[in-house]
Amino acid sequence: MNTKRRSFIKNSAAAGAFGVAVSAGLITPRAVMAAWPKAAFAATDVDAAITGAFGSSATTESADIALKAPEIAENGAVVPITVTSKIAGTESISLLISKNPTPLTATFKMGEGAEGFVSTRVKMSKTSDLVVVVKANGKLYSAKKEVKVTIGGCGG
Amino acid sequence: MAKSIKVRAKVKGGTTVVKALISHAMETGLRKNKKTGKKFPAHFIQEVTCSHNGKDVLTADWGTAISKNPYLSFKFKGAKSGDTLKMSWVDNKGESDSVEAKIK
Amino acid sequence: MKKVAVIVSALCMLIAPLAGIAANPDQDLKNFRKHFTEKFSSVPLQDFTNGVYSVDKASREQWEAFEDFPPYEIFVDKGNVLFNKAFKNGKTYASCFPKAKKGIKQNYPFFDKKRGEVVTLELAINECRKKNGEKPLKYKKGKMAHLSAYIAYKSRGHKGNVKITSTPESMAWYDRGKKHFYAKRGQLNMSCADCHYYNAGNKIRADILSPALGHTSHFPVYRNKWSLASASGDGMGTLHRRYGGCNKQVRAKPFKAQSKEYRSLEYFHTFMSNGLTMNGPGIRK
Known part of the structure; x- marks a missing residue:
């Protein structure tokens, strides 16, 4: 009974502080709605990362996902x-980057009006598969491409 | 203090193309300091939000493998020239920044 | 040690006629340019300003993706703030660079007759600071590279216009630079020319060597490699920082940034790209 009361007080105090933080604009309301998926980002293999993010690692390969990435990365630290x-x-x-220490790199969530398009630059520790997982209508689709990361001579 | 986010947004044929560049170290926590042998602590953006007219058009969760000085581009429908786009980020240390840009 | 010096100088004398080390800068420029335009006959002259990306399609695509929103813009902005911020005495850099509107970078380096030495843009920046009672900046990166990046950005579109005044003194600087370019050095016994003249476009391990023509037009550069090594992600570096890196890579002891040796090299190297359009700062791997 006592412990319950304590945790109740603790929680309400935390909620109070949080409410203040939100109203002061310190924290966006989003932080309340969807927290950063720590477990998925900490996973050390692709399947575990997908499961961590979506609850299942079962994906269907789809030709409707176009993945543009270099065959050979000029510098693995910045791969467009x-x-x-x-x-x-x-x-x-x-x-997801299969051979990175933690494969999950990013999840982009499309809001109202957003098209199924995203472009960014990522770090790849070595030659590796780049895996894309698309969530649509509750299902998971995927595509992948190998990107080679070489050890440079002078420039690298 | 200069803003850490640079945003360019342009409407063409009803679609707004957003391009952003963020000034951030994006430390993985795995890189060693050659002088001390110790690892630089992880310091990376975890969440990026982009909204138009108070509605989120894109939100993103990032890990450590997004490159230093991150680049992000996406597209959305429903905006017109002159509208305001808001973009913000929060990192694992709780630091954050936000910027507003006019859509061209 | 003396023996080595003798051999090296003997070698230089052997190489000299082959490389055409006769003191005729205009003829040198013609030959230099011809070498590249013939070797890469499909590359338009002005495209050499894009460095290795002018001769390698695969890496060019990645570079174009970076250029879509290049990270050097962050540092051009920082340079802009520095350039326009007043010194303690109220003046700004504009007081030292009065013709800023017409571009600055394309006229550097130049031979200052009164002083009898070559003045580079970075040297002029520090001299401007000194004149206004400010402490000098370090030459290879940081604020100096940001200022240089901003000036390069504002000078885009202007054609390289380095003047070689043919006095014995200025020719000595030119010749020293030319010699540095063609002379073999370091444990690997390689010259600048071995890689960036004779073997431009070929591979060294996994990298393709950039042509020396157009090198100087896109400096300073933001290198992803330098960015990675910096805690803040600042990848900007000056030409002399890169010279030092090149010398180290052939396992030679680098000279100091803004040393007589590197200023001479910059004088020769930049003159060889005269007529090419300024497009700095650049982004490189």
Whole structure:
């Protein structure tokens, strides 16, 4: 009884502080709605990362996902990547790099009016598969491409 | 203090193309300091939000493998020239920044 | 040690006629340019300002993706703030660079007759600071590279216009630079020319070597490699920072930034790209 009361007080105090933080604009309301998926980002293999992010690692390969990435990365620390999903109702696009220490790199969630398109630059520790997972209508679709990362001579 | 976010947004044929560049170290926590042998602590953006007319058009969760000085581009429908776009980020240390840009 | 010096100088004398080390800068420029335009006959002259990306399609695509929103813009902005911020005495850099509107970078480096030495843009920036009672900046990166990046950005579109005044003194600087370019050095016994003249476009391990023509037009550069090594992600560096890196890579002891040796090299190197359009700062791997 006592412990329950304590945790109740603790929680309400925390909620109070949080409310203040939100109203002061210190924290966006989003932080309340969807926290950063720590477990998925900490996962050390692709399947575990997908499961961590979506609850299941079962994906269907889709030709409607176009993945633009270099064959050979000029510098593995900055690899330009563009993903276009033509799957109707694309809700999110996730990027995973299979041989990075923690493969999950990013999840982009499409809001109102957003197209299934995203472009960014990522770090790749070595030659690796770049895996894209698209969530649409509650289902998971995927595509992948190998990007080679070489050890440079002078420039690298 | 200069803003850490640079945004360019342009409407063409009903679609707004947003391009952003953020000044951030994006430390993985795995890189070693050659002088001390110790690892630089992880310091990276975790959440990016972009909204138009008070509605989120894109939100993103990032890990440590987004490159230093991150670049992000996306597209959305429903905005017109002159509208305001708001973009913000929060990192793992709780630091944050936000910027507003006019859509061209 | 003396023996080595003798051999080296003997070598230089051997190389000299081959490389055409006769003191005729205009003829040198013609030959230099011809070498590249013939070697890469499909590359338009002005495209050499894009460095290795003028001769390698695969890496060019990645570079174009970076250029879509290049990270050097962050540092051009910082340079802009520094350039326009008043010194303690109320003046700004504009007082030292009065013709800023017509571009600055394309006229550097130049031979200052009164002083009898080559003045680079970075040297002029520090001299401007000194004149106004400010402490000098370090030459390879940081604020100096930001200022240089801003000036380069504002000078875009202007054609390289380095003047070689043919006095014995200025020719000595030119010749020293030319010699540095063609002379083999370091444990790997390689010259600047070995990589960036004779073997431009070829591979060294996994990298493709950039042509020396157009090198100087896009400096300073933001290198992803330098950005990675910096705690803040600041990848900007000056030409002399890169010279030092190149010398180290052939396992030679680098000279100091703004040393007589590197200023001479910059004088020769930049003159060889006269007529090419300023497009700095650049982004490189």
